[in-house]
Amino acid sequence: MRLYAVVAAGGFRRYATYRIETAAGVFTNTVFGFILAYTFVALWEERPRLGGYDMPEALTFVWLGQALLMTCVMMGGGFEDELIERIRTGDIAVDLYRPVDLQMWWLAQDLGRAAFHLLGRGIVPMVCGAFAFDLALPGSPWPWLAFLVSVALGVVVSFAIRYLVALSAFWLMDGAGAAQISFLAGLFFSGMLLPLTLFPGLLGEVARLLPWSTMLQVPADVFLGKHTGWGLVRVYVFQVSWAAVLLLVGRMVQGVATRRVVVQGG
Amino acid sequence: MAEAPGTVFVPRSRLVEGVRAYGLIVAMWLRSTMAYRASFLMTAVGNFAATAFDFVAIMLMFAHVDALGGYTLPEIALLYGASGTAFGLADLLMGSMDRLGRRVRDGTLDTLLVRPVPVLAQVAADRFALRRLGRITQGLLVLGYGLVAVDIDWTVVKVVVLPLMLLSGSVIFGSVFVAGGAFQFVAQDASQVQNSFTYGGNTLLQYPPTIFAKDLVRGVTFVVPLAFVNWLPALYVLGRQLPLGLPEWVAFLPPVVAAVCAAAAGLAWRTGLRAYRSTGS
Numbered sequence: 369m370r371l372y373a374v375v376a377a378g379g380f381r382r383y384a385t386y387r388i389e390t391a392a393g394v395f396t397n398t399v400f401g402f403i404l405a406y407t408f409v410a411l412w413e414e415r416p417r418l419g420g421y422d423m424p425e426a427l428t429f430v431w432l433g434q435a436l437l438m439t440c441v442m443m444g445g446g447f448e449d450e451l452i453e454r455i456r457t458g459d460i461a462v463d464l465y466r467p468v469d470l471q472m473w474w475l476a477q478d479l480g481r482a483a484f485h486l487l488g489r490g491i492v493p494m495v496c497g498a499f500a501f502d503l504a505l506p507g508s509p510w511p512w513l514a515f516l517v518s519v520a521l522g523v524v525v526s527f528a529i530r531y532l533v534a535l536s537a538f539w540l541m542d543g544a545g546a547a548q549i550s551f552l553a554g555l556f557f558s559g560m561l562l563p564l565t566l567f568p569g570l571l572g573e574v575a576r577l578l579p580w581s582t583m584l585q586v587p588a589d590v591f592l593g594k595h596t597g598w599g600l601v602r603v604y605v606f607q608v609s610w611a612a613v614l615l616l617v618g619r620m621v622q623g624v625a626t627r628r629v630v631v632q633g634g
Numbered sequence: 635m636a637e638a639p640g641t642v643f644v645p646r647s648r649l650v651e652g653v654r655a656y657g658l659i660v661a662m663w664l665r666s667t668m669a670y671r672a673s674f675l676m677t678a679v680g681n682f683a684a685t686a687f688d689f690v691a692i693m694l695m696f697a698h699v700d701a702l703g704g705y706t707l708p709e710i711a712l713l714y715g716a717s718g719t720a721f722g723l724a725d726l727l728m729g730s731m732d733r734l735g736r737r738v739r740d741g742t743l744d745t746l747l748v749r750p751v752p753v754l755a756q757v758a759a760d761r762f763a764l765r766r767l768g769r770i771t772q773g774l775l776v777l778g779y780g781l782v783a784v785d786i787d788w789t790v791v792k793v794v795v796l797p798l799m800l801l802s803g804s805v806i807f808g809s810v811f812v813a814g815g816a817f818q819f820v821a822q823d824a825s826q827v828q829n830s831f832t833y834g835g836n837t838l839l840q841y842p843p844t845i846f847a848k849d850l851v852r853g854v855t856f857v858v859p860l861a862f863v864n865w866l867p868a869l870y871v872l873g874r875q876l877p878l879g880l881p882e883w884v885a886f887l888p889p890v891v892a893a894v895c896a897a898a899a900g901l902a903w904r905t906g907l908r909a910y911r912s913t914g915s
Contacts (some may be wrong), residue, residue, distance in 0.1 A: 386823055388821060388822075388823040388824055389823040389824070389826065391824070392821075392823065392824040392825070392826035392827045393826050395826070395827055395830060396826045396827065396829050396830045396834065399830040399834045400830070400834055400837065402850070403834060403837050403838050403841075403846075404837075406841075406845050406846045406847065406850075407695075407702070407841055407845060409845065410702050410703045410841075410844075410845035411695055411698070411699060411702060414698075414699040414701070414702065415698050415699055418698055542673065544673065544676075544677065545673075545676050545677075545680075548676070548677065548680040548684075549680075551684070552680065552683055552684060552687065555684070555687060556687050556690075561687060561688070561690075561691035562691045562694055562695065566694060566695075566697075566698065567694060568694070568697050
């Protein structure tokens with residue numbers, strides 16, 4: 369357990385090294401936050417209470433999206449690129465020799481990264497948004513805490529999906545296609561483009577049940593106090609279930625991959 | 635294109651030389667891309683889908699409202715398609731500029747400096763990505779839908795304004811790419827900032843100016859003149875009032891603005907390249 373804590377801390381420090389890149393990313397998140405916020409203002413002026421949100425809540429949703437974009441890696445491009453490269457080059461053979469669990473190692477690393485991205489990439493855009501727009505920020509500490517738990521679960525689901533994407537490289541050699549599909553799904557079904565409560569009919573119902581909803585839609589609703597009491601327990605169970613199922617599938621695929629697939633190289 | 639032995643080297647203009655080199659490098663990357671046809675097709679479709687989702691989101695918005703900022707869906711489609719096509723063209727031709735920071739960091743830019751080919755042509759053509767045709771296709775489709783669905787009062791002038799808008803728009807976006815590249819000589823890790831103006835600018839222009847704060851509209855009209863990519867000419871074609879109370883003739887300025895942008899970007903590029911100091915590794 370101590371080992372994984374060290375790996376997580378390493379993940380945090382690794383991303384914390386690039387300060388200028390972080391500042392540039394914060395700038396970009398803030399710019400996109402402003403553009404999206406204005407479109408949401410226009411939309412909610414037309415239809416107040418659309419999707420069950422009032423204007424400050426809708427704007428909070430926008431800025432939460434920018435804050436969580438990197439934390440939950442909704443656009444892809446996290447550790448999976450590195451793992452795919454290791455599978456492609458055959459370096460993965462060395463990783464499998466190590467006396468650590470491959471999945472847990474990368475999970476610990478990714479949790480460390482997510483913690484950094486939440487602090488480094490999340491806070492400043494959110495503060496900028498709060499200065500420029502009227503946001504629905506919780507007054508008591510509990511929703512903030514409940515939100516953090518929900519984000520952590522969302523990160524685990526995000527990791528589990530990206531781990532599966534990376535493992536596909538065992539068969540496909542080139543993970544680009546799978547990564548792209550995962551990126552598209554993450555963009556669309558997380559609520560990044562538009563809250564899932566605005567998706568009409570069946571599309572909306574399906575979208576809200578898919579694992580990507582745990583990355584933004586669920587944490588944002590927890591933040592906005594849409595789930596309290598047993599409702600909160602229910603969404604936590606929803607998130608934990610997806611995390612457990614996807615991690616388990618990841619383990620199974622990993623088992624098949626390491627047993628059946630001949631490692632490339634040397 | 636080897637010269638026959640004994641012929642005297644004929645000096646061509648830098649521009650011709652640059653364009654020719656750009657074409658040769660692009661041709662090389664095309665051959666390399668076409669070696670993996672399936673992969674190319676998949677990534678092109680992915681590129682198309684990624685941009686299409688933007689428009690799906692707008693369509694989902696219009697499932698709830700009839701107008702956004704006073705504009706109907708077909709009108710927004712026209713704005714979206716014009717910006718998307720212009721940006722797609724610039725992205726195809728100049729999109730590789732954001733790799734410059736990495737080249738500065740790992741020292742591979744030095745290789746480009748010793749070749750007898752303009753550096754700008756080499757950097758712009760580096761890893762030329764034909765899959766970006768996906769974005770252009772999507773932009774053109776949405777633009778086509780907008781043009782068909784909006785009831786435009788066509789005149790000869792409007793017919794001329796339309797293609798000029800797309801060309802000038804891609805030159806303006808291309809200038810932003812080049813200026814962003816020049817900026818990366820100074821701040822290597824900050825290539826993301828460029829995305830705010832390129833991808834961010836494209837997202838901004840997809841919506842009508844009426845929904846944004848006046849200061850933001852002023853900024854993209856007078857400081858970074860993105861408004862000339864589609865807003866001003868397209869609003870003229872739509873027969874709408876121009877933002878900020880600008881007079882109608884401003885809608886004919888995009889070619890002029892594009893030329894000024896290109897000149898400014900060229901200047902920025904030269905300054906950046908002169909200031910470049912190799913890491914020495």
